[in-house]
Amino acid sequence: MVKVLIVDDTAFMRKLLKNILFSAGFDIVGEAENGKQAVEFYKQLKPDIVTMDIVMPEMNGIDALKEIRRLDPNAKIVMCTAVGQEQMVKMAIKLGAKGYIVKPFQAPKVIEELKKVAKV
Amino acid sequence: MNETKLLAEIFDGEWKKVEVLINGKGITIGRDRIDFKAIMDVEITQNEGKETIKIRSGKDYLLNFGERQGQVYRFLAFNIKSDKFAVYFLSPALRGGVLVANSKWEKGYFSITESAAWFLSPEKIIRVPLSALGSAKKDKRTVGDKQRVVLAVTHLEGKEVITSFILCPETTLELLLDYLHRILEQQKPREKLSELEEQILTMVYTGLDSSNIESILGINTEKLNEIYDKFVNLGIARVVKVRKEIELTPKGIVLVSETAKKLGGGKSG
Numbered sequence: 234m235v236k237v238l239i240v241d242d243t244a245f246m247r248k249l250l251k252n253i254l255f256s257a258g259f260d261i262v263g264e265a266e267n268g269k270q271a272v273e274f275y276k277q278l279k280p281d282i283v284t285m286d287i288v289m290p291e292m293n294g295i296d297a298l299k300e301i302r303r304l305d306p307n308a309k310i311v312m313c314t315a316v317g318q319e320q321m322v323k324m325a326i327k328l329g330a331k332g333y334i335v336k337p338f339q340a341p342k343v344i345e346e347l348k349k350v351a352k353v
Numbered sequence: 354m355n356e357t358k359l360l361a362e363i364f365d366g367e368w369k370k371v372e373v374l375i376n377g378k379g380i381t382i383g384r385d386r387i388d389f390k391a392i393m394d395v396e397i398t399q400n401e402g403k404e405t406i407k408i409r410s411g412k413d414y415l416l417n418f419g420e421r422q423g424q425v426y427r428f429l430a431f432n433i434k435s436d437k438f439a440v441y442f443l444s445p446a447l448r449g450g451v452l453v454a455n456s457k458w459e460k461g462y463f464s465i466t467e468s469a470a471w472f473l474s475p476e477k478i479i480r481v482p483l484s485a486l487g488s489a490k491k492d493k494r495t496v497g498d499k500q501r502v503v504l505a506v507t508h509l510e511g512k513e514v515i516t517s518f519i520l521c522p523e524t525t526l527e528l529l530l531d532y533l534h535r536i537l538e539q540q541k542p543r544e545k546l547s548e549l550e551e552q553i554l555t556m557v558y559t560g561l562d563s564s565n566i567e568s569i570l571g572i573n574t575e576k577l578n579e580i581y582d583k584f585v586n587l588g589i590a591r592v593v594k595v596r597k598e599i600e601l602t603p604k605g606i607v608l609v610s611e612t613a614k615k616l617g618g619g620k621s622g
Contacts, residue, residue, distance in 0.1 A: 245552055248569045249559055256565075317492050317505075335450040339514060340560035342449030 234260040235351045238280035240271040240297065241313065242289040246336070250284055250313075250343070257344040268292025272300045275308070282351050283310045285330070287321050295325055302329045309350050359425070364400050364415035373416070375428065382414055392433040393467040396480055397426060409467075430464075430471060430478050437464040437473075438525050441496070444472045444479055444517035445510075458496065463519055463529065470506075470533075472517065479517075484540070485509040489533035496520055504529055514558070542587040553580055554589070563596065574598075 237259045241247045247264045255261055262278045265271040268285075269292040275283065283301065287294035294312060301308045312325045312333040322333050331350045334343055356376040363371040363382065374381040379388040387410045394409040406426050408414040418425045440463045445453045461474030470486065472479040487507035494503045504519040504526050519529065546554065549570070556566050567577055584590035601609065 245555075249556060249561070252561060252565055252569055253559065317490075319492070319494055323495065333452065335447055335452075335516070337514075337555055337558055338450030339558065342451040342513075346451045 234258065235282060235347075236260045236262045236278070236280040237347070238263045238265065238271065238274055238278055238283045240265045240268070240283060240289070240294065241286040242266050243286075246286070246313075253340045253343055254284075254347065257340075257348075259347065268294060268297030268300075271297045272304070275301050276304065281309060282347060283308065284313050284334075284347070285310050285325075286313045287318055287325070288315075295321060295328065298325055298328055298330055311347060311350055359418060359421055361419070362403075362417040364403075364405065364417075368401065368403070368417070371416075373418075375425070380408070380429070382408075382416065385414075387414075389429075389432045390434050392429070394469060395426065395429045395433055395466075396469065396482075427478055430473060430480070431462075433466060435464040435466045435471070437462045438521060438529065440519050440521040440525070442472050442474070442517060442519050444477070445515040446518050447516035449513050458520070463521070465532065470508075481506075481508045481510075483536055486533065486537060486540070487514060489530055489537065491526070491530065492518070494518055494520075502526065504533075506533065542589055544587060550580055550583070553577070554584065557584075557590065 237254055239247050239250050239254075239261060241250065244266075247266070251261050251264065262280050263274045265274045267289045271283065271285065272292070285294040285298060292300075298310050298312070301310060306329075308329075309331045310329070312322055312330045313336060314322055314333055315336050325333065332346050334346055356374050359373045359375065361371055361373045362368045371383045379386060379391075381387070387408070392408055392410045396407050398405050398407045398415075400415050403417050404422060405415045405417055406422065406429070408416065408429070441458050441460055442463060443456055443458050445456055447453065459474040459476055461472065461477070464471040464473055468483055470481045470483065472481075485508050487509065489504060489506045491502055492505040493500055495501070496503070501520055502523070504521070505516055506519065507514055507516050509515070519526070521529070549572075552570065553566060556569070561569070563574070563577055567574060581590065581592075585592060
């Protein structure tokens with residue numbers, strides 16, 4: 234079962250993603266509400282995939298991505314963005330993000346994208 | 354353009370053979386001559402199990418052109434009465450919030466007819482009914498090597514939400530944005546939604562069902578039904594399924610006791 238860490242500063246978005254991914258058979262190993270927490274949880278939980286919001290307090294998604302990829306160059310991180318953040322997304326892809334989903338999203342597409350990244 | 358004669362089928366209670374003439378100015382269907390300027394819209398529909406081109410011009414014509422269907426539809430889409438703007442477009446750019454990998458920028462037109470918006474290029478004919486438009490806003494995208502302001506338009510295709518991008522001169526972009534905003538404004542509910550209602554709307558969009566929504570938000574069925582009713586009354590949702598909740602009668606309870614015995618291999622305990 235693919236282990237997922239969900240990172241988003243909005244509780245509603247975390248719940249939504251958790252529900253979608255759990256229903257699709259992913260194992261939700263943790264939730265973080267900022268980049269700093271995401272890095273800590275990544276070290277502890279060693280997820281197969283991280284869904285990473287970009288705009289967050291404390292440490293944003295780009296910095297968290299850099300830090301996680303520094304710790305684990307094979308980390309699979311899918312950025313979760315709003316429309317209008319193309320520059321951030323491009324930067325994230327350059328820094329090693331494996332994909333991105335744009336909010337608001339539809340469940341089947343999110344599942345498809347994560348399965349593709351996880352190579353399930 | 355020379356006149357082209359085609360043998361088609363027309364639906365008028367039943368399918369009948371009809372001769373169709375098409376030239377640069379219009380189309381003649383049997384005895385009816387219709388200028389392209391008088392055609393308000395065309396669309397592909399299904400009729401009696403056949404893919405049909407529906408031509409709206411005072412009255413509706415339902416036609417099937419067999420193997421020439423695609424060619425005729427394309428010709429009509431480019432020539433009927435419309436406001437047509439030369440643009441570059443990327444459609445679909447996103448599908449359900451996920452990047453469409455093999456999509457590319459195309460040179461063509463963004464065209465607006467009475468009831469639809471169109472992305473037209475030599476490769477693609479995409480018709481978006483105005484009722485299927487979701488949003489229109491400016492966005493910045495990298496096109497070639499340059500950062501450009503584009504128009505991001507979301508629209509429905511079946512149950513999937515598509516985002517398409519339009520690149521055009523700024524004055525055209527402003528014009529299109531204004532036009533699309535006016536259409537969307539007419540479709541928008543007058544009443545403002547609460548935070549809870551917005552969350553529920555997002556969850557329905559995402560594809561969650563009632564029981565999931567209730568459990569995530571910690572609300573009961575009555576509350577959710579009340580909000581669903583409001584959405585339906587506002588015209589922003591429609592009922593697709595009514596779920597039933599039941600309780601057992603004494604007869605049902607006895608039956609469950611019998612079933613439990615069977616499941617337990619007929620042994621007590």
